[in-house]
Amino acid sequence: MKARVHITLKHGVLDPQGKAIGHALGSLGFEGVGDVRQGKVIELELAETDEARARAEVEQMCQKLLANTVIENYAIELQA
């Protein structure tokens, strides 16, 4: 089973990387670009085949290692 975890900064947390991308797009001539935020995606291959157990395991991974839950949100997507 494959899992994809999206990790994004919480609302209200400054995102200097996103800001830099926004400025760079502006100076390349792209107009009408508003807020830009950058996050991470982590793709994992799991031996677990049961969806509920896989989700619980990835949830644990996010809490313990993948995301900094003080400033980041995460979303888990599973594919069989």
Next chain:
Amino acid sequence: MKARVHITLKHGVLDPQGKAIGHALGSLGFEGVGDVRQGKVIELELAETDEARARAEVEQMCQKLLANTVIENYAIELQA
């Protein structure tokens, strides 16, 4: 219109960050974790409201700035 761009390393390109995450998960006691790959997500707010034009614009942004097309793939998702 909102756009979300997923940027992932092409197959065959070494991903040391993913490898490090895989090892860290292993040493935290998570078993059955196979390949781990890390990528980026960039979320953009666009003034453009036409879907086709927005997609073309984001495609250009990916080619010119967001992705390194030699080693990275990108996928564009639009939300009205």
